[in-house]
Amino acid sequence: MQLLWYDGPAAVSDDELEAYQSYSVGLGMNFDQIDRAYVQKVRKHGLLVHPYTVNEKEDMQRLFDWGVTGMFTNFPDRLHEVLNENK
Numbered sequence: 001m002q003l004l005w006y007d008g009p010a011a012v013s014d015d016e017l018e019a020y021q022s023y024s025v026g027l028g029m030n031f032d033q034i035d036r037a038y039v040q041k042v043r044k045h046g047l048l049v050h051p052y053t054v055n056e057k058e059d060m061q062r063l064f065d066w067g068v069t070g071m072f073t074n075f076p077d078r079l080h081e082v083l084n085e086n087k
Contacts, residue, residue, distance in 0.1 A: 010038045017045040028052055031063060031071070039066040057082050 010033045020027065026048025034051060042049050052072035054060050060082045063071060073079050 010034045012038070012041065014041075014045070017042060017047065020047060021045060026050055026069065028072070031059060034066075036066040039063075039068055043067050043069075054079075061086075 010029075012027075024047065027042055028050045029052070031051035031054045039049050048069040049067070050070040050072060051063060051068060054063060054071045054073050055075050055078070057078050060071065060073070060079055064082065064086065071079065
């Protein structure tokens with residue numbers, strides 16, 4: 001299985017998500033094109049959510065609050081700080 005890279009608008013149908021489940025463990029999308037409802041919908045279908053490229057601590061925290069399961073960043077030290085702050 002692999003992550004599916006999704007670079008469309010922050011809208012995805014239940015049918016699309018069910019289709020993605022047949023060949024993917026999660027979705028990767030541009031972080032500024034999604035919202036809490038999008039993340040929750042994808043997670044409800046049992047898929048991982050790993051947005052890209054999240055470089056600011058405030059954005060990282062917001063995305064974790066929404067329920068993302070990981071993220072891509074150019075600053076892993078910042079991500080590590082956010083993770084430690086949430087322990």
